[in-house]
Amino acid sequence: MAGFASAGDSHTGEERLARFERLMEETHGLGGETLVSYSVQGFLRQDAAGQEEPWLHLSAQATLSLICQRCMGPVDVEVAFERDFRFVATEELAEIEDEESEEDVLVLSKSFNLLELAEDELLMSMPPVPKHAVCPKPVKLQAADPNFVAEETEKPNPFSALQALKDKGLG
Numbered sequence: 001m002a003g004f005a006s007a008g009d010s011h012t013g014e015e016r017l018a019r020f021e022r023l024m025e026e027t028h029g030l031g032g033e034t035l036v037s038y039s040v041q042g043f044l045r046q047d048a049a050g051q052e053e054p055w056l057h058l059s060a061q062a063t064l065s066l067i068c069q070r071c072m073g074p075v076d077v078e079v080a081f082e083r084d085f086r087f088v089a090t091e092e093l094a095e096i097e098d099e100e101s102e103e104d105v106l107v108l109s110k111s112f113n114l115l116e117l118a119e120d121e122l123l124m125s126m127p128p129v130p131k132h133a134v135c136p137k138p139v140k141l142q143a144a145d146p147n148f149v150a151e152e153t154e155k156p157n158p159f160s161a162l163q164a165l166k167d168k169g170l171g
């Protein structure tokens with residue numbers, strides 16, 4: 001990977017979602033034929049001491065079949081990220097420098113797996129509560145559910161999920 005970075009190489013590719021076990025768990029096995037596209041660019045950047053360090057710019061995107069938490073129907077959610085990573089020589093350095101750095105620090109190793117890293121980042125980019133922007137149809141089951149009514153009367157609010165947890169704790 002150091003060689004990849006120092007050569008300034010770039011690569012784009014696509015992999016079937018089925019190749020990513022942990023993402024497939026999130027979709028409950030749906031969409032295995034969907035393609036996850038990714039793009040990686042290696043480059044060198046000088047550190048404060050003028051030493052060149054290998055960096056990686058990685059982005060990936062996939063459309064995942066998730067379950068809408070409002071109507072419990074399937075919802076396609078696009079998940080994407082774009083991020084810089086800096087490589088260091090040892091695990092010890094990585095631990096120290098990850099604390100001090102804004103960018104993510106990775107250890108240079110032969111076992112480095114680009115797709116695994118892309119999968120980690122995609123998992124972290126998933127919405128905590130997947131929902132349709134507008135649910136395709138009101139579902140009878142939920143219309144009769146008091147929780148559903150309560151949620152519908154609330155204004156959309158990024159903290160509503162948190163509030164719901166608090167409410168549960170207090171109730």
Ligand SMILES: [Zn+2]
Nearest residue numbers: 068071132135
């Ligand atoms: Zn929905």
